[in-house]
Amino acid sequence: MTEKFDEVKEVKVDYTRLRVPLGPVHPALKEPISLTVTVRREEILDVVIRLGHVHRGIEALAETRNLIQTLYLVERICGICSHSHTTGFVQALEEIGEIELSDRSLHLRSLIFELERMQSHLFLIGIMAYEIGFDTLFMFTWYEREKILDLFEEITGNRIHHSMNTLGGVRWDLSPSFVEKVNCSLNKIEKSAKYIQEVFQDKTVEKRLCGVGVLDYDEARELCVVGPTARGSGVKVDIRKAYPYAAYSELKDDFSVVLRNTADAQARTQVRILELFESINLIRAILEKLPDGPIYKESVIKLMKKIPEGEATSLVEAPRGELLYFVRTNGKEGLWRLNVRTPTIPNVLGLKPMLIGSEIADIPVTVASIDPCMACANRITVVDQDKRETIVTDLKNLRNRGKKQ
Amino acid sequence: MNTVIILLITFPLVFLLSLLFEGIDRKVHARMQKRIGPPIIQPFYDFVKLFNKERIIPMTASSRIFTTVPIIAAAASILGASIPVASLIAGSNVGGDLIIILYLLTISPIMVMIGGSSSGNPYGAVGFSRKMTMLIAYEVPMLICILSVSVNYTSLAYYDIVLTQVKIGSLLALARPSMAAAAAAFVLCMPAYTETVPFDMSEAKTEIVHGSLVEYGGPYLGLVKLAKSASNFALSFLAVSLFFYTPALLERYFSPELGGAMLLCLVTTLIFMVFTMTVPRTIFARLKIGQAFKFYWLVPLTLSIISVALSILGL
Numbered sequence: 056m057t058e059k060f061d062e063v064k065e066v067k068v069d070y071t072r073l074r075v076p077l078g079p080v081h082p083a084l085k086e087p088i089s090l091t092v093t094v095r096r097e098e099i100l101d102v103v104i105r106l107g108h109v110h111r112g113i114e115a116l117a118e119t120r121n122l123i124q125t126l127y128l129v130e131r132i133c134g135i136c137s138h139s140h141t142t143g144f145v146q147a148l149e150e151i152g153e154i155e156l157s158d159r160s161l162h163l164r165s166l167i168f169e170l171e172r173m174q175s176h177l178f179l180i181g182i183m184a185y186e187i188g189f190d191t192l193f194m195f196t197w198y199e200r201e202k203i204l205d206l207f208e209e210i211t212g213n214r215i216h217h218s219m220n221t222l223g224g225v226r227w228d229l230s231p232s233f234v235e236k237v238n239c240s241l242n243k244i245e246k247s248a249k250y251i252q253e254v255f256q257d258k259t260v261e262k263r264l265c266g267v268g269v270l271d272y273d274e275a276r277e278l279c280v281v282g283p284t285a286r287g288s289g290v291k292v293d294i295r296k297a298y299p300y301a302a303y304s305e306l307k308d309d310f311s312v313v314l315r316n317t318a319d320a321q322a323r324t325q326v327r328i329l330e331l332f333e334s335i336n337l338i339r340a341i342l343e344k345l346p347d348g349p350i351y352k353e354s355v356i357k358l359m360k361k362i363p364e365g366e367a368t369s370l371v372e373a374p375r376g377e378l379l380y381f382v383r384t385n386g387k388e389g390l391w392r393l394n395v396r397t398p399t400i401p402n403v404l405g406l407k408p409m410l411i412g413s414e415i416a417d418i419p420v421t422v423a424s425i426d427p428c429m430a431c432a433n434r435i436t437v438v439d440q441d442k443r444e445t446i447v448t449d450l451k452n453l454r455n456r457g458k459k460q
Numbered sequence: 461m462n463t464v465i466i467l468l469i470t471f472p473l474v475f476l477l478s479l480l481f482e483g484i485d486r487k488v489h490a491r492m493q494k495r496i497g498p499p500i501i502q503p504f505y506d507f508v509k510l511f512n513k514e515r516i517i518p519m520t521a522s523s524r525i526f527t528t529v530p531i532i533a534a535a536a537s538i539l540g541a542s543i544p545v546a547s548l549i550a551g552s553n554v555g556g557d558l559i560i561i562l563y564l565l566t567i568s569p570i571m572v573m574i575g576g577s578s579s580g581n582p583y584g585a586v587g588f589s590r591k592m593t594m595l596i597a598y599e600v601p602m603l604i605c606i607l608s609v610s611v612n613y614t615s616l617a618y619y620d621i622v623l624t625q626v627k628i629g630s631l632l633a634l635a636r637p638s639m640a641a642a643a644a645a646f647v648l649c650m651p652a653y654t655e656t657v658p659f660d661m662s663e664a665k666t667e668i669v670h671g672s673l674v675e676y677g678g679p680y681l682g683l684v685k686l687a688k689s690a691s692n693f694a695l696s697f698l699a700v701s702l703f704f705y706t707p708a709l710l711e712r713y714f715s716p717e718l719g720g721a722m723l724l725c726l727v728t729t730l731i732f733m734v735f736t737m738t739v740p741r742t743i744f745a746r747l748k749i750g751q752a753f754k755f756y757w758l759v760p761l762t763l764s765i766i767s768v769a770l771s772i773l774g775l
Binding site: 081184187188189190192194198257259263419 | 493494495583585589658660661669741750
């Protein structure tokens with residue numbers, strides 16, 4: 056070690072380079088992520104991505120709670136795709152406990168899933184518009200998004216965390232009069248989605264999005280990016296088609312996987328806009344096919360007690376892409392281990408190849424175009440940089456750490 | 461004596477009008493976006509609020525430049541706005557005041573830029589370089605437009621140009637083809653000067669966190685904001701009275717010294733502001749710096765050069 060310090064290092068400073076810290080707090084980022092960007096004038100030379108600013112210890116917390124409590128906990132992992140998280144978790148539990156679901160509850164699960172996808176996509180389209188300085192479009196898309204949130208409120212009583220899923224079914228039913236209401240809202244949303252699609256072909260919008268943040272097919276395959284980010288690069292991945300869950304095996308013919316080959320921010324936005332129409336078609340098909348039957352099995356507490364020790368993995372297609380749940384139960388109403396792999400984790404890796412070589416002005420657009428959800432992506436592993444060791448902590452440890460500091 | 465009274469009125473008048481126009485601009489913008497929007501006197505609330513806040517000077521900033529620059533910017537832009545307003549009210553004719561007005565109106569953004577880069581924040585530096593680029597992009601066609609006007613009417617006095625319009629009983633923009641080209645180029649330069657959306661990359665909120673303004677807060681931010689709204693008002697008023705002096709159309713009813721002419725001119729300024737600032741802000745997305753520069757040197761610069769060529773030919 057001493058030899059190393061004896062050498063006199065010559066430090067060369069390149070004054071044409073400027074290191075711009077982007078985040079953890081930055082108006083372009085809705086959630087904290089740290090990007091340290093090295094620029095020469097406007098051109099980006101290097102990017103260092105760091106996660107870990109909004110770690111909440113949910114996985115560790117889940118290990119101290121029972122299964123039903125955890126169901127409401129995993130919903131809080133993400134505010135936008137809360138239904139995806141509960142579906143992922145509950146599916147794994149149902150696989151372990153070998154619980155069979157009624158067709159109606161599966162269809163209702165898919166219905167909320169698609170409404171959530173539309174809500175999430177409209178959210179992101181608005182953010183994209185905001186990032187390129189098009190506030191009017193931002194206001195317009197979010198105005199449309201309100202309609203879907205209102206539907207959520209009427210179906211489940213909640214706008215964001217709808218708590219629709221429960222062990223062995225869903226918690227709320229659709230009345231026949233309400234089916235018409237959903238249809239009516241869908242018509243309105245379809246109309247404005249068409250308008251949004253037109254506006255996104257506006258020239259100033261195209262100038263900001265075309266050729267920005269290119270992630271070509273091979274790189275997308277290599278980094279295993281998922282969801283609309285992958286589909287924008289022409290990679291055909293969609294869990295709904297590949298591993299159908301909920302009611303998707305019956306709805307296979309009612310939607311198609313939207314693919315774009317230009318691999319830029321425009322392509323990813325286009326994929327999301329077109330998926331709005333696919334979702335609308337799906338919801339219409341679900342409402343048409345909606346079978347009769349009970350929506351849940353029996354008392355949730357009884358079901359929970361029956362779940363044996365075991366482990367299962369479940370995959371769902373969240374609005375942002377593939378969402379993986381690994382669940383290992385302990386047979387005593389609790390969990391040994393819960394592991395969540397959110398779609399942002401693979402997608403955020405795609406940022407580096409997208410950003411290098413582009414301009415500062417493209418950073419917000421590129422970051423937004425993968426629809427990052429940082430709070431979902433920050434997981435439990437603690438890396439101690441001083442000791443160079445990696446520990447997985449539990450809640451007690453976390454609490455103790457909190458007390459010490 | 462009369463002049464002194466006019467000057468005493470003009471400064472507060474410009475202060476009130478520029479903040480009021482900003483409020484109207486924000487309200488109209490909000491209504492276009494299906495929002496309710498802030499009350500029209502929100503900029504006044506903001507101004508008072510900011511002046512009651514703490515003065516924060518970042519440790520990395522060179523504090524003298526950082527603190528004096530907002531004052532110079534606000535003073536320059538209010539003065540720049542007062543000269544055309546006062547000379548219109550008083551009917552005074554000073555040779556060469558057009559150059560002084562343009563000088564003062566350029567000083568204010570330059571000062572804000574310098575303040576931003578003196579803050580030691582990298583975003584301030586990026587904002588500086590972007591604003592500098594934009595300044596070169598729009599300032600050149602703008603000055604050539606004024607040059608074209610002065611070549612045409614062999615005068616650099618602001619009031620002379622206004623009187624010319626009254627004399628011919630028409631707007632300058634409609635008087636000759638050269639002037640139409642100059643007016644078009646000048647109007648196209650407006651959004652870049654006022655830093656509204658298609659050309660607001662120097663303080664792009666989502667990209668570089670308001671660029672030069674990033675470290676400003678409290679009274680300094682209040683002054684910088686005042687400088688911005690005053691210079692926006694000044695430039696719109698200048699553009700309207702130079703190229704679109706609407707009282708000239710009604711010269712039978714208004715003599716230029718009257719309050720009625722002034723009022724009509726202000727209303728035109730407001731409409732002009734809505735069309736050059738609020739509407740582009742609502743319907744466009746932000747361009748990139750390269751795209752904006754290209755646009756300015758392709759369209760307005762060409763237009764202004766055509767205008768000068770036509771003026772020399774006497775058209």
